[in-house]
Amino acid sequence: MSLNDTQKPVYGLTIIVTSLAFVVAQLDVSIVNIALPQIADTFKVDISVLQWIVDGYTLAFAVLMLSAGNLSDLFGAKHLFQLGMLLFGIASVACGFATSPFSLIAARVFQGIGAAMMIPSSLAILNQTFADIPGRRAKAIGLWTAAGSAAIAAGPIVGGVLIKLSDWRFIFFINAPLCLAGILLTFRLKQQRIPTLVKKFDFSGQITWMLSITLLIAAVIEWSKLGFTNPLIYGSLLLGVISFIVFLILENRSSYPMLPLNLFNSASFNVLLMLGAVLNGFYYGTVFILSLYLQNILHYPPLTAGLAFLPLTAGFVISNLLSGNVINRYGIRIPIMIGLSLFGLGFFGLFTAGLHTSFWQLSVPFLLISLGMGLSVPAMTNGILASVDKTLSGTASAALNTVRQAAGAIGVAVFGAIAAHGGMAILHTITVSVTAAIVCTILIILMSHKYLNKGI
Template sequence: MTNKPALSFGFIVGTTSLAFVVSQLDVSIVNIALPQISKSFTADVSELQWIVDAYTIAFAVLMLSAGGMADLLGAKRLFQLGILIFGIASVGCGFAWNAPSLIGFRVLQGIGAAIMIPSSLSILNQNFEHDKAQRGRAVAMWTAAGGVSIAAGPILGGLLMHVSNWRMIFFVNIPLCLLGLLLSIKLNESEKHPDKGFDIPGQFTWMLTITALIASIIEWHHLGFNNPWIFGGLIFSGVMLLLFLWIEKRAVAPILPLDLFSNSNFNVLVLLGMMLNCAYYGTVFVLSLYLQDVLHYSSLAAGMAFLPLTAGFIISNLISGKIMTSHGTRLPVLIGLVVVTLGFAGLLIAHADTPYWQLFFPFITIPLGMGMAVPAMTTGILASVAKTRSGTASAVLNTTRQAAGATGVAVFGAMANGGAAAIVHAITMSSLLSVAGFIIVGTLIVKYLVSAKHDVANSHPSE
């Protein structure tokens, strides 16, 4: 590392968590502002959807390259670059003059997020690699910050629009980015992976794969599956994926080292992350429509209705770290899966006239379960690779989660297209599909996931 004095646990976790906070906040805060943005720019539904998804596509497309760059060039340098780009893009979003300009700045936000997320997690892993108990606590707090911010997005968005307008949802990022940039100066330099070079063909084919896939899913319900652009886009994405895997198998410095997938722990935890994001992103998107278009809540009331999600993430994220210290990663993952499955099953009671108090159970148990499982999942991913590849491993996890989240929004959102009855039906279907998916993933975890107790237990924090 360096000869700089040791930094405190709280300073390192707090600084790196700022990146996760602003990136996750912008996943959810925009949804609640879409009606105002539509009026401001007279934007149609397609433009509004791209305002939401342009961020996710850029995020998913560049995450793998950013993870490799963090390992190659140093996580601190990439962290600072990413948070600077994100801050500049947020200014642009706040001053956007029409829908296309806002979409363009949202892409730039996604680029910044893709750069700073893997590097922030890599900084955590390298600073606490010597103490597995501290690493478990650090990751739990890092994920807690992101979980709380994504759950608080609709609440904060509703409050900001109540006192100002939609532009404030982007300007709120600026002081957070400035703070993160200033604090990061004190961070220690990180170790670099000895591999040299950059996989340009791999990055290009991966970009085409993800962009074609997500764009096809986004436009599916507008154009229909039989449309040649949709059918052709999905085929093109599949061909590019095969080409990408062929390139990665032969590349000297691949952006996706395929040997990562030789580890069963890594594979099952990546699958878990994909399932959680697909279910959560898609269902929360539909619930936002349900609260406003079916139950007729105002934007502020709809935002406040998500308050139990914030509380649930805070409580369970912190508990997860304590369980990991004593019992390893598998127990909190399994507990979290059981709780989140019960939460999604509870959404089956949602109808056109369901009172809010009946929705409280799923609204609190879903984040409780996710907050229990995600820190353990992330810690298990980091424990399955060498510390100099932690940026790449975290990039794989976050790339697949972002792609799965965009898929959930597109698929469940398409089900909700058609009025109040369609929205209620979409909630029912998203609940059933999520429950089935969690049961399958839970079975695989029981069969394949090693407890990894030796990675997080039996060592004591040095603070």
């Protein structure tokens, strides 16, 4: 038996375990949306509390992602990955047993912390395992991305089925056995690189980073309800900006920065971060509005509305599975530009959304959007990992995913604010989101053509 043959089971197990973590983390981004009416009925709460049930997870995810990536590089990806899965599983059970909306929000925050620990460390494990085999790394990341993308697209479908068969609490309970299986399987993974550099944890950077991102995202979330003239809103925005400036100053002066600013010396790294922001911001925001559109305008019941997103799931799976071979043959620039073109065409197709639009008219745009994202995201992730030393892979992947999660939260907040009055405002919001998405996509295509290398 050749060395290649003996390594195949280890490589396959690595992809399965890391993808499982991405599945549970991404599933909980979207699965809760379909259960919000049932949760509101259980706890007798208004929409502002429901918003925090959703955003408590996303905010913790975005705020702590970079810190967790830094810890992954400092103390080892495998150990942080195991701890993250354990915390996520325990928090999921706590969500299921929540006796009040505030205990549910608190448990959702701990879910977000666990997810933030799992995602950068899972990418770091993949990068370290396949570091010397770029072709396999591209395929592995394609499979990892396919699993997460399919999970986030399938969230409303899975949630609708579980609620129909049982109760909303089971959308959280289902995570526990998945996390337990993931933890047990990690003990069979290939031994990871043991960190040898003695580095200090960047506490000042950690505090200012968390403060800045929390204040900025919270202000965007609450803007539509309180208005800009409310001292909490403009005060949070001002303090958030000041905290971010202080964070950059501290990172520039630190001997052991949480976010090495020299990463941003690379034009391709910066373009890939902007690409991640555009994809997630418009996808999260628009899918949120489309969920309202399907149920409030087209009057689909929750399960039917969830099933309407099946083309998104199919598109993600198909393009992610093909992406590895495409990247190996053409590099990262061509799949990103093709993917962005499909993404933009899909959004253009959403101009057909109206009062009496059929499922089939929506299915083609849904499919194109997911095909485009599924082709772009693995190439983007490969580009980010290839642009840094593998000892910084956790930090680099965390920076990318922090930008993506923050952009997603902002997209939901902004488009949700425009659609706040419901009815025709929802249709108007679709038009606004589609127009903005097309303009931003064209700009990123031009920047990708200019700054991205053809190779990995």
